[in-house]
Amino acid sequence: MTQFSGAHRSLLVMACLVIIFAGIKLASEIVTPFILAAFIAIICSPLLHALGKFRIPKGLAIVLIIMMVVGVTFSIAGLVGQSVNDFSKQLPEYKAQLQDKFVWLVNWAAQYGVPIDKQQLLKLFDPSQLFDVATIMLAGFGGVMANIFLILLTVVFMLFEAPMLHKKVHLALDDPEMKMQAIDRFLNSINSYLAIKTLVSLATGVAVSLFLWALGLDYFVLWGLVAFLLNYIPNIGSIIAAIPAVLLALVTLGAWQAGVVAIGYVVVNTVMGNIIEPRYMGKGLGLSTLVVFLSLIFWGWLLGTVGMLLSVPLTMIVKIALENTERGRWLAVMLGNTDEAADAQ
Numbered sequence: 001m002t003q004f005s006g007a008h009r010s011l012l013v014m015a016c017l018v019i020i021f022a023g024i025k026l027a028s029e030i031v032t033p034f035i036l037a038a039f040i041a042i043i044c045s046p047l048l049h050a051l052g053k054f055r056i057p058k059g060l061a062i063v064l065i066i067m068m069v070v071g072v073t074f075s076i077a078g079l080v081g082q083s084v085n086d087f088s089k090q091l092p093e094y095k096a097q098l099q100d101k102f103v104w105l106v107n108w109a110a111q112y113g114v115p116i117d118k119q120q121l122l123k124l125f126d127p128s129q130l131f132d133v134a135t136i137m138l139a140g141f142g143g144v145m146a147n148i149f150l151i152l153l154t155v156v157f158m159l160f161e162a163p164m165l166h167k168k169v170h171l172a173l174d175d176p177e178m179k180m181q182a183i184d185r186f187l188n189s190i191n192s193y194l195a196i197k198t199l200v201s202l203a204t205g206v207a208v209s210l211f212l213w214a215l216g217l218d219y220f221v222l223w224g225l226v227a228f229l230l231n232y233i234p235n236i237g238s239i240i241a242a243i244p245a246v247l248l249a250l251v252t253l254g255a256w257q258a259g260v261v262a263i264g265y266v267v268v269n270t271v272m273g274n275i276i277e278p279r280y281m282g283k284g285l286g287l288s289t290l291v292v293f294l295s296l297i298f299w300g301w302l303l304g305t306v307g308m309l310l311s312v313p314l315t316m317i318v319k320i321a322l323e324n325t326e327r328g329r330w331l332a333v334m335l336g337n338t339d340e341a342a343d344a345q
Contacts, residue, residue: 037155040151065159190320193320204269226241231272232313233308241265
């Protein structure tokens with residue numbers, strides 16, 4: 001039998017990964033709804049377990065969960081759908097107003113001896129295009145959710161299989177006596193991470209919506225949904241979520257109100273990201289900012305808009321898996337943040 005050196009083995013692994021990623025890219029229209037269904041099933045599994053404690057039959061519990069998911073989905077779709085349509089109609093007007101304000105800022109800077117070529121600057125940087133971030137993201141996410149029936153059907157079958165997942169994984173890894181505790185730690189870490197992250201993201205979206213509603217900003221439900229979705233992307237996501245709301249406040253409410261909106265986003269994300277989330281999630285699940293940015297690009301390229309939204313959870317799953325293996329632990333440290341590296345010393 002041919003023996004491979006370390007370098008040859010590494011090249012072989014890299015070649016296999018390239019083939020796997022190329023296959024996922026080609027089959028993204030099928031893979032993306034499946035991954036989204038898997039995340040919904042993982043998020044709902046603690047609720048299924050909680051209903052089981054009340055001795056509710058599994059079938060009835062799954063029906064109740066699916067009804068809840070469908071109700072929440074269609075309620076949000078009804079609220080947000082009208083907002084997206086209205087916002088899309090008003091978008092050209094908002095862009096024109098924002099561009100006028102940008103030109104005014106350039107003229108103001110010129111009065112203080114800062115000469116800037118307006119036309120050249122607008123070619124390089126058009127602030128009105130930043131409005132497209134939210135609309136493009138929501139359009140891509142809505143395109144995937146068009147397969148809602150397939151996604152929900154997949155979630156149903158996954159929830160039926162969820163209680164047996166631990167045992168099946170042990171059997172697949174030739175551990176029928178279930179002595180490999182790393183497998184259980186891996187599965188439990190994924191469940192707890194996604195559940196806590198979803199609850200924190202939901203609280204962030206609700207807080208942002210209520211705050212913008214109190215200020216009288218248009219489409220506050222839409223911006224709350226954007227904040228909820230992008231909260232899965234730490235650091236970068238909160239900045240991207242705040243941009244369209246701040247720009248809209250600048251156009252419709254004025255500069256001072258736009259500053260208040262920006263401060264409100266900072267306060268909400270600081271409280272949720274630095275106080276509430278670490279309290280319940282604990283340490284040891286962080287990613288470096290560079291890894292967050294690179295994962296956003298990679299998963300976005302591989303799976304589109306859903307890949308961008310789930311980039312950090314997907315990377316976290318990879319990191320948790322690496323942490324529970326001897327050979328992959330060094331790579332998990334490389335993916336982690338500075339605090340984890342300091343604790344490991």
